[in-house]
Amino acid sequence: MVSARDSRPTGRSDGPRSDGARPDGARPGDGSPGARVLVASNRGPVSYTREDDGSLTARRGGGGLVSGLSAVDDKLWVCAALGDGDREAVRRGVGEPGVRMLDIDAGTYADAYNGIANSVLWFVHHLLYQTPLEPVFDAEFRHRWASFERYNRAFAEALAEEAGPGAAVLVQDYHLALVPGMLRALRPDLRIGHFSHTPWAPADYFRLLPDDIAEQLLRGILGADRAAFLTRRWADAFTGCCERVLGGTGDTRIGVHGLGADGDFLRRRAHEADVDERMAALREQIGPGRRTIVRVDRTELSKNIVRGLLAFRELLAERPQWRERLVHVAFAYPSRQDLAVYRDYTAEVRRVADDINTKFGTDTWTPVVLHVEDDFARSLAAYRLADVALVNPIRDGMNLVAKEIPVVSDHGCALVLSREAGAYEELGGDAVVVNPYDVSATAAALHEALMMAEDERAARTERLAAAAVALPPQQWFLDQLDALRRG
Ligand code: G6P
Numbered sequence: 001m002v003s004a005r006d007s008r009p010t011g012r013s014d015g016p017r018s019d020g021a022r023p024d025g026a027r028p029g030d031g032s033p034g035a036r037v038l039v040a041s042n043r044g045p046v047s048y049t050r051e052d053d054g055s056l057t058a059r060r061g062g063g064g065l066v067s068g069l070s071a072v073d074d075k076l077w078v079c080a081a082l083g084d085g086d087r088e089a090v091r092r093g094v095g096e097p098g099v100r101m102l103d104i105d106a107g108t109y110a111d112a113y114n115g116i117a118n119s120v121l122w123f124v125h126h127l128l129y130q131t132p133l134e135p136v137f138d139a140e141f142r143h144r145w146a147s148f149e150r151y152n153r154a155f156a157e158a159l160a161e162e163a164g165p166g167a168a169v170l171v172q173d174y175h176l177a178l179v180p181g182m183l184r185a186l187r188p189d190l191r192i193g194h195f196s197h198t199p200w201a202p203a204d205y206f207r208l209l210p211d212d213i214a215e216q217l218l219r220g221i222l223g224a225d226r227a228a229f230l231t232r233r234w235a236d237a238f239t240g241c242c243e244r245v246l247g248g249t250g251d252t253r254i255g256v257h258g259l260g261a262d263g264d265f266l267r268r269r270a271h272e273a274d275v276d277e278r279m280a281a282l283r284e285q286i287g288p289g290r291r292t293i294v295r296v297d298r299t300e301l302s303k304n305i306v307r308g309l310l311a312f313r314e315l316l317a318e319r320p321q322w323r324e325r326l327v328h329v330a331f332a333y334p335s336r337q338d339l340a341v342y343r344d345y346t347a348e349v350r351r352v353a354d355d356i357n358t359k360f361g362t363d364t365w366t367p368v369v370l371h372v373e374d375d376f377a378r379s380l381a382a383y384r385l386a387d388v389a390l391v392n393p394i395r396d397g398m399n400l401v402a403k404e405i406p407v408v409s410d411h412g413c414a415l416v417l418s419r420e421a422g423a424y425e426e427l428g429g430d431a432v433v434v435n436p437y438d439v440s441a442t443a444a445a446l447h448e449a450l451m452m453a454e455d456e457r458a459a460r461t462e463r464l465a466a467a468a469v470a471l472p473p474q475q476w477f478l479d480q481l482d483a484l485r486r487g
Contacts, residue, residue, distance in 0.1 A: 033164045033165075034162055034163050034164030034165070034167060035074060035075060035076035035162055035163060035164055035167060036074050036075070036164050036167050036168070037072050037074065037075040037076075037167065037168050037169075037170070037481065038075065038076045038077075038078060038159055038162060038163055038167060038168070038169045038170070039065065039069055039075065039076075039077045039078070039169075039170045039171075039172065040077075040078045040079070040155050040159055040169065040170070040171045040172060040176055040179060041065065041077070041078075041079055041171075041172035041173060041175070041176070042079065042080050042082075042113065042117070042172075042173065042175040042176065043061070043079060043080075043082065044061075044077055044078075044079025044080070044082075044099055044101060045060060045061055045065075045066050045069075045077055045079070045096075045099060046058050046059065046060050046061065046095075046096050046099060047059050047061070047082060047083070047085065047086055048085035048086050048088065048089040048094070049085040050084060050085045050088055056085060056088060056089050056092070056094055057085075058089075058096070062376070064259045064262075064400070064473040064476065065172065065473075065477075066473075067262050067265065067472075067473035067474060068259075068473040068474055068476055068477030068478075069477060070474065071474035071475075071477055071478050072477070072478075072481070075098055076098055076099075076100060076162050077098060077099045077100070078100050078102065078155060078158050078159055078162065079099065079100075079101055079102070080101065080102050080104055080109060080113075080151070080155075081101045081102060081103045081104065081109075082109075082113075086101055086103075087103050087106070089101065090102075090103040091103065100158060100162065102154050102155065102158055104150075104151055104154050105150075107147070108147040108150050108151055109147075109151060110338070111143070111144040111147035111148070112144070112147045112148040112150070112151035112152075112175070113151075113175065114336075114338050114339055115144035115147065115148075116144050116145060116147070116148040117148070117174055117175040118336055118339060119339065120135065120141075120209075121174040121175075121177070121217075122174065122198070122302075123135070124201045124205065124206060124208065124209060125174065125198045125199050125200055125201045125395075126198070126199060126301070126302040126394060126395045126396075127201065127205055127394065127395055128301050128302060128394070129208070131208075135208060137209070137210050137213075145213065148178070149178060151175075152176060152177070152178035152179050152182060152220070153178075153182055155171075155176055155179050156178075156179050156182035156183040156186060157186070159171075159179070159183050159187075159190075160183060160186040160187045163187060163190055165189055166189050166190065166191065167190055167191070168190070168191045168192075168193070168481055168484050168485060169183065169190050169191065169192050169193070170193045170194075170195060170477075170480060170481070170484070171183075171192065171193065171194045171195070171224065172194075172195050172197065173195070173196060173197050173198065174196065174198055176194075177194075177217050177220045177221055178216065178217070178220035179194075179220065179223075180192045180194050180220060180221055180222070180223035180224035180227075181219055181220040181221075181222070181223025182220070182223070183223065184223040184224075185223075191225055191484050191485060191487070192223065192224040192225055192226075192484075193224055193225065193226045193227075193228060193480060193484045194221050194224040194226070194227045194228070195227075195228045195229075195257075195480065196221075196227070196228070196229050196230070196234060196238070196397070197230065197397045197398070198234075198397040199233075199234050199237070199395050199396065199397050199420075199422065200229065200234040200235075200237035200238040200241070201237060201241070202237055202240065203237070203240045203241045203243075203244040203245075206241045206245075207241075207244070207245070211245075214241070214245050215245055215246065218241060218242050218245055218246055219246070221238075221252075222242065222246075222249060222250055222252045224252055225251075225252065225253065225484060225487050226252065226253045226254070226255055226480075226483060226484050226487060227249075227252055227253075227254055227255070228254070228255035228256065228257055228480060228483075229254075229255070229256055229257075230256070230257070230258055230259060230397045230398045230422045231256060231258060231397075231398070231422040231425045232256050232425065233422070233425065234397065234422065235254050235255070235256050238254065239254060253483075253487055255480070255483055257471065257476050257479055257480055258398065258422070258425070258426055258470075258471055258476075259398055259400070259471065259473060259476045260403060260468055260469050260470050260471040260472050260473070260476065261400060261403040261404045261407050261468045261469050261472070262469075262472055262473050263407050263465075263468070263469035263472060264472075266380070266404055266407050266408050267407065267408060269380060270380040270383065270384055270408040272377070274377040275377045275380045275381050275384070276381075277377075278375070278377050278378040278380075278381035279381040279384060279385060281378075281381075282329065282369075282378070282381055282382060282385065283385070285327075285366070285369050286327045286329070286369065286385075287327070287364065287365060289325075290324075290325055290326060290327050290365075291322075291325060291326045291327070291387045291388075291450055292326070292327050292328075292329050292382075292385060292386055292387050292388070293312065293326065293327070293328045293329070293386075293387070293388045293389075293390050293446060293449075293450075294329045294330075294331075294382045294383065294385075294386035294387075294388070294389055294390065294405070294413075295308055295328075295329070295330050295331065295332075295389070295390040295391070295392075295401075296331040296333075296379045296382060296383070296401050297331070297332055297333070297401065298332075298333050298334075298335035299332040299333060299334060299335050299342065299345060299346045299349060299372070300335050300336075300342075301341065301342065301345055301394075302393050302394050302395055302396060303332075303392075303393050303394075303396070304392045304393050304394050304418070304436050305330065305332050305345075305349050306345070306348055306349060306352055307392065307436065307437070307439050307442065308330070308390050308392050308442070309328070309330070309349070309352040309353055309356060309368065310352065310439045311390075311392075311439045311440075311442035311443040311445075311446060312328045312356065312367070312368070312443070312446065313352075313355075313356050313359075313360075314439060314440060314443040315443040315446050315447060316356070316360050316367060318443065319447055322447075322450070323360060323365075323367075324362065324364070324365045326367070326450070327365075327366070327367060327368070327369055328356075328367060328368045328369070328390075329369045329382050329386075330349075330353065330368060330369070330370045330371075331370075331371045331372075331375075331378070331379055331382060332346070332349050332370065332371075332372055333372065333373070333374040334346070334372065334373075334374065346372070349370070350370065350372075353368040353370040356368050380408060383404060383405045383408045383409065384408055384409060384410045385410060386405055386409060386413045387413060387414070387449075387450065388413065388414045388415075388416060388446060388449040388450055389401070389402065389405040389406075389413050389414070389415045389416065390416050390442075390446065391415065391416065391417050391418060391421060391423070392416065392417075392418045392434055392436045392442060393418050393420060393421050393436060394418075394420060394436050394437070395420045395421075396418070396420065396421040396422060396423070397422050398421070398422035398423050399421040399422060399423045400423075402415060402417055402421060402423040402427055402431075402468075403423060403427070403464075403467075403468035403469075404468070406461045406464035406465040406468055407465045407468050407469060409461055409465075411458075412454070412457040412458040412460075412461040413457070413461055414432060414449035414450070414452045414457050414460065414461075415427065415430070415431040415432065415449070415460075415464060416431065416432045416434060416442070416445045416446055416449050417431035417432070417433055417434070418433075418434055418435075418436040419433050419434065419435060419436075420436055426467050426468075426470070427464055427467055427468070429463075430460040430463045430464045430467075431460075431464070432445045432448050432449045432452075433445075
């Protein structure tokens with residue numbers, strides 16, 4: 001899921017398993033038939049932290065893939081060890097049934113994840129480069145690319161080893177773009193799917209990449225029987241790149257599966273006691289009788305948090321009637337802080353928020369309430385009390401926050417939505433739609449959303465919520481599996 005994760009401790013694991021079994025229960029070469037459904041992603045469903053006393057604490061992640069996969073038995077999730085705690089868990093043989101974590105050399109991993117996946121592929125698909133100075137494809141890039149290939153190969157080999165005959169393997173995202181092709185060469189019997197959770201770049205932008213790299217990436221994904229995307233727009237962009245670079249998509253089928261919100265889970269979770277507590281605390285910070293504009297994101301360059309703040313500032317400057325009467329609740333949770341550009345962006349978010357509070361704030365009113373520590377219960381609390389939800393990404397695969405807020409909103413919520421979010425395809429008709437670069441238009445859209453008549457807002461929220469849960473995660477996953485097997 002694209003929104004904040006509901007990470008919760010699942011208990012402590014203190015030592016190695018006495019039987020020496022792998023976490024998934026299978027032993028290499030033990031003649032076990034192998035898994036029938038496999039999923040591969042960089043980030044797995046669980047991660048470990050090493051405590052001061054040497055024990056390991058496990059945390060479960062939430063999100064679309066976790067709930068989606070719960071619909072299937074006899075499955076194996078292959079993921080990377082992301083940090084020291086995870087590596088230690090692998091070395092001690094600690095793990096969860098159905099999960100195999102790959103302990104890839106830390107330097108190789110850092111080059112692949114930070115150096116290529118997050119700094120190059122993410123930037124290409126979200127159009128994030130400041131092109132006069134970047135990207136630079138030099139010898140250093142080639143060195144990191146070799147790591148990216150090794151990291152993808154580690155996944156392909158693990159999947160080849162674990163998959164039962166004719167098993168279905170669902171490979172996730174840009175990190176693992178080379179895996180389908182590599183796996184196909186190792187195990188021609190498998191049904192291989194690839195799913196992109198991001199947008200796909202338009203061909204002209206994709207061709208910033210060196211020609212051989214562009215070709216390798218596309219051929220990697222086309223190693224799959226089926227390549228699927230969150231929206232028709234991203235699927236068409238991929239097809240367009242394949243046509244320009246390779247002359248077509250060959251035998252690979254292209255699919256679209258628009259992941260929806262998990263309505264049942266959200267409605268239940270949003271009414272637990274910790275969420276009520278957070279609502280009370282937030283109401284206190286907001287102050288009585290005030291309206292709210294809510295946003296919840298990772299502090300992610302593509303989420304456009306800074307322009308959202310600038311639009312709020314312009315609203316206060318141009319329409320003084322909102323001063324003292326409105327609060328922008330902005331949750332910007334830490335993300336990819338190993339990258340300097342993300343740290344700088346986080347600092348800029350804070351700077352602009354402080355600037356607004358200094359310029360407009362009074363003794364009794366703080367215009368921007370900014371929180372930067374991840375707290376899922378508090379996110380749900382903000383969802384429930386939002387008058388306006390601001391979702392203005394530069395470009396986004398789907399954006400589940402846009403879907404989640406209408407589902408849990410207590411009294412209806414107007415959605416200001418970027419036309420560059422994947423969610424726009426499904427929700428655009430009932431949202432107030434913005435060009436994410438146009439700060440003045442965003443300020444005007446916020447005003448329009450705040451002024452929306454209550455019955456209109458309620459009716460739109462109802463339609464937005466219905467559209468948002470049309471394809472819940474379990475069905476989303478099962479549809480992909482069926483389509484892959486049918487092929
Ligand atoms: C996006 C990607 C996911 C990724 C997530 C969080 O949604 O599509 O693959 O897991 O962002 O990013 P991170 O780098 O923290 O895993």
